[in-house]
Amino acid sequence: MDQKVRRRRVLDILVKWAAAGVAGVFSIPALIAMVVPAFRRPTAVWIRLGPISEFSVNRPTAVSVSYQKRDGWVVRGFRRTVFVSALGPREFKVFSNICTHAACAVNWDDKRQGFYCPCHDALFARDGRVLSGPPPRPLDELPTKIEGGYLFVQMPA
Numbered sequence: 001m002d003q004k005v006r007r008r009r010v011l012d013i014l015v016k017w018a019a020a021g022v023a024g025v026f027s028i029p030a031l032i033a034m035v036v037p038a039f040r041r042p043t044a045v046w047i048r049l050g051p052i053s054e055f056s057v058n059r060p061t062a063v064s065v066s067y068q069k070r071d072g073w074v075v076r077g078f079r080r081t082v083f084v085s086a087l088g089p090r091e092f093k094v095f096s097n098i099c100t101h102a103a104c105a106v107n108w109d110d111k112r113q114g115f116y117c118p119c120h121d122a123l124f125a126r127d128g129r130v131l132s133g134p135p136p137r138p139l140d141e142l143p144t145k146i147e148g149g150y151l152f153v154q155m156p157a
């Protein structure tokens with residue numbers, strides 16, 4: 001093998017190693033971006049329900065909320081209904097509309113003055129307590145906060 005061919009081979013190997021090194025360095029951020037979301041825990045989401053002045057003290061208000069949650073690489077959309085029960089001008093309880101017995105949707109019933117579940121004839125009080133029927137526990141209450149005159153609810157992670 002002559003000197004020229006050997007030099008060419010060495011140069012070829014050096015170029016390949018350099019290309020592999022550059023590719024490795026540039027692929028690290030991409031690998032991190034792909035792997036990190038898999039270890040991220042889903043976080044709870046705060047949703048703005050509306051100005052606190054909009055919620056009547058006389059009657060719980062149903063509010064539809066839409067939000068997205070990321071779990072690893074998967075982003076899911078949710079649409080839920082919650083009930084805002086105003087107990088005072090700045091005192092609110094927000095309940096899931098899902099019955100704690102077998103997950104039917106409850107609705108506010110003016111006649112019964114409670115959250116009524118038609119599936120097994122259950123009734124929940126305005127503060128979520130079970131008044132009658134088979135549900136084993138009160139309606140699920142969701143965390144709330146007031147910021148800038150708006151009521152927010154935290155949807156479960």
Ligand code: FES
Binds near residue numbers: 120133135
């Ligand atoms: S699902 Fe509501 S009472 Fe059974």
